[in-house]
Amino acid sequence: MWRAGVAGKDWDAVVIGAGVAGCVVAHALAGRGFAVLLAEREHVPRFKVCGGCLSEAALSSLRAAGLGQLTCLAAAPRLERLELAVGGRLWDLPLPGGVAVRRSHLDGELAAAAVAEGVHLVEGVRAELGPVIGNRREVRLSGGGGRRSVMASLVIAASGLGGGSLGSEAALRPRVARGSRLGAGAVLEDQDATPGTGIIRMTCGRGGYVGQVAVEGGGLVVAAALDPYLVRTGGGVGGAVTRILAASGRPLPRGLANTTWKATPRLTRAVGRAAAERVMLVGDAAGYAEPFTGEGMTWAIESALIAAPRAAEAMTRWGPAIAAGWTAEHRRRFAARHRRCRRVARIVRHPWAATAVLSVTDLIPQVTEALVRRLARAEIGS
Ligand SMILES: Cc1cc2nc3c(=O)[nH]c(=O)nc-3n(C[C@H](O)[C@H](O)[C@H](O)COP(=O)(O)OP(=O)(O)OC[C@H]3O[C@@H](n4cnc5c(N)ncnc54)[C@H](O)[C@@H]3O)c2cc1C
Known part of the structure; x- marks a missing residue:
């Protein structure tokens, strides 16, 4: 224009x-x-x-920068927890803040x-x-x-x-x-808070990981990093996301099968x-x-x-x-x-390695706290 x-x-x-x-x-x-x-x-x-x-x-x-007063930031749910599924196990980690907003x-x-x-x-x-x-x-x-x-x-x-x-x-x-993944995402509307507000639900699987988070106005943002091979052989982006969620036993959000995905070049x-x-x-x-x-x-x-x-x-x-x-x-x-x-992304490509890292945090709670703080500085997101 x-x-x-x-x-x-x-x-x-x-x-x-x-x-x-x-x-x-x-x-x-x-x-x-x-x-x-x-x-x-x-x-x-x-x-x-x-x-x-x-x-x-x-x-x-x-x-x-004088940009802290945006309406969407005031309406955005505050982030409280990370629910991380990896290697067949589930970790529930506290998050130190931040918000989930529609881009x-x-x-x-x-x-x-x-x-x-x-x-x-x-x-x-x-x-x-x-x-x-x-x-x-x-x-x-x-x-x-x-x-x-x-x-x-x-x-x-x-x-x-x-x-x-x-x-x-x-x-x-x-x-x-080399070996870089591509990104993909969608916003699903009218969700009844799956996962609950303030929770990042992250699912790591073979060939990629999928993040889900509730945003302002009742939408659910779904964002994923996927191996191009999985997208090619798994029935496109939708098929790849569904495979990763289903393999971990996660419930599939409503509307996932019919949504339109947008993908990025290699990340x-x-x-x-x-x-x-x-x-x-x-x-x-x-x-x-x-x-x-x-x-x-x-x-x-x-x-x-x-x-x-x-x-x-x-x-x-x-x-x-x-x-x-x-x-x-x-x-x-x-x-x-x-x-x-x-480095973190490389670890989660190997569920056994991620499980080993996270199991240490089970044994030593201070490590969990340090890890979350560390990742929070690294800002866990999608
Ligand atoms: C799957 C996924 C999940 C993510 N999750 C998170 C998260 O939870 N938290 C987080 O902080 N980050 C996340 N990110 C990263 C984040 O999205 C980007 O780092 C961020 O958007 C970068 O901002 P930017 O302004 O550099 O680029 P962009 O936001 O991509 O903006 C670039 C703009 O340039 C425009 N453009 C491109 N080419 C041209 C052209 N030739 N002429 C005119 N306009 C052009 C595009 O249309 C676009 O609007 C995620 C990324 C992916 C792929």
Whole structure:
């Protein structure tokens, strides 16, 4: 949807992607007085494959950014327990907080807050990075009834997994990890609280894991990480999810068989560089690990907030050190957290290993507490 003046205007920043990272960084930059165009290929609010579990750390980042007062956050059930089924056993672990929210509500409200701060949002428009021309970066926009080129001092790519926005910059393309799973999700409406409100029900099985959590308005978010092989041979995403739940003896939520699933590209990936000339990557676009620990939104919001002051500097006075500095800072902040998440995800691929780890926590309750705290910092989610 085009509004007048998009192409003719000299933008300080073009942000590609109105997910959590894109909205938060666009909001922060507009708040500093920059002219920001936010381009989203879908129409807002849009569905996003995600468990929707927002950690305490993410909530406090949103509050720090002046975004803590969203209506959906007030209505979202508070997370209290993790019910984890693995290797034929069930563990019931306390959670230290966080909320379960519908991504369509969260991202829709974040986009609205960005617009209220002065961001110019274009929806239904696919953006692709163009070349550097003088002291500007070109961005090509298509959809919404035409094609346009816009110029900006800086482009921030917040396009998530595989958005195809970085075509002209091969160096920024992610390397997908061997054996990486794909993500899938749906929201089932009118559930009578299965599992109970405030409980993340996580089921690990052969070929993947499935998270279920009740969200505001009586819906049930179902999100899964699945081996592509299981999806191919197990009757598609729906068949794979059903197999994992049925094998663990879990009840199948109402409507599971008839729901429409959305899937993601392969999940675990890393970039060699998180920036190039007049372009910075934030959120999943700058690297992601499997969703078992549910940290994705926390990382995305945090990366958007720490990118904002660097982006402000880059728009005022670009220099190659800015790109190198952002790559180094991003690696320093997130590489170890991605690695830890990948380690946890590797453990749950082998039910015997997960059972062994969790059995220790049975014997030594303090270990359970430490594990939950650890995972809470890692924010158990989907
Ligand atoms: C199965 C699963 C469960 C998960 N569960 C949780 C959880 O419980 N808790 C948690 O914190 N995290 C979870 N995550 C991770 C979380 O969803 C992501 O880490 C988070 O959404 C990243 O935010 P983002 O803004 O970087 O990307 P996104 O939210 O993916 O936003 C990217 C946006 O860019 C748009 N876009 C893409 N390409 C273009 C283009 N070329 N032009 C214009 N727009 C474009 C997309 O349409 C999208 O709106 C889960 C992920 C998966 C796959």
